[in-house]
Amino acid sequence: MRQQDRLGLILENLNTQSSVGVPELADRLGVSQASIRRDLQLLQEQQLLTRTHGGAVASGVLYELPMRYRGGRHQQAKRAIAKVAVERLGSDVGSVGLNGGSTTTEVARALVNRSSLRVVTNALNIASDLAVRSNIDLVVCGGSARAESYELVGPLAELTLANINIDVAIIGVDGVSVTAGLTTHHEVEAQTNRALLKSAERVIVVADSSKLGRRGFARISDLSAVTELITDDGADPADIEALRRSGLQVYQAVT
Template structure:
């Protein structure tokens, strides 16, 4: 196992359990305790965990795994969700994409839709995510608008008043939200309040709002509220979602698509 793969596995275990002991992690990953100690020390230097005597803990309840370590989690579900979301977009529309692994897959699914480049005007994509803008900028069939702002290392998203200034001047046909949690009573949420504020602005500027979230995000709350459930038109999720959860969202007026 490479160091990057080992770090990814360690961080995922840590997010899941909240605490890891050296011996426990070594047994899980089939490596030596000395290797895990070095990994914990190096990850602590990057402020990605807190070192303890004999192990490590996450930073707190709002701990967020950096985007580069989340790309492989539930990958097949995210790709199916992304394809379904991309099918909701019509040629010539203006689409807002927040940051996140699922919305990054949505950008890739839009990129391979051959019909989106045939109309006039071109499909417009507005995003505050640097990685999404980077992937789509080479696609001549798209008009890419980047919000500006200060880059946030965990998610590659631009935040702050510079982003506010751009979003206040535009209108969107659809905003696609990646979320940390989406709960019927508490709405869509993110870890970071500045990130949530930009995502909220995208929703306010859009004719319709689509939440793209795998089933593990549903029924969960997070620190920073993006918007209430009443502002969401469509939820696209995977087929593992609990049917009672689907019923509750539908009763709240959200169309639920499962893939």
């Protein structure tokens, strides 16, 4: 397992348990206790946790896992979701909008073989990946950068999105529920995502099964703004049924 993936899993455990122990982490992740201690020291230097004797505790409340540590979480499911999302686009789509996130990053990677495609994004990591692709016409929104998500957000990004028309927006979110709709952790990010939704004729939400039934702090939109949702086959059938009863088309990628 890559160190980056280990760090993400350590933070994910802290997010749910508030404390972790070195021996338990070493057993769970299949590495030495010395490696875990080095990981914890690195995360403490980044002020993401506080070391204790034999482990670590969360520094405050970890509401949002930094983007750089999300790659190893549900990776197979995210790749399968991305594959289905690109297949669902069809051949006549000329422009696609992508916000930031680990699942939309996989969508961007799945788009690289498409020709004559314009991609609009506010995600710096996605822009970096696609900028070298001569078959992709890349449009990047301006805005203020969020270190947690690598997204450009705020009035400049929203001004760009308000003045363009996109065939399909593919949106990653932190929570999808019948009652709360689409949600994320940060209110400014939610507002920029809302602008991306409004610029698109069709909206596809990509969210792995861990996001279903959850609600984040900031609301992006009601489910009525969404054309379809693509998730994975690990989703709770009750969550899928509730979303379908609300009128949403739901597709499940096989992992």
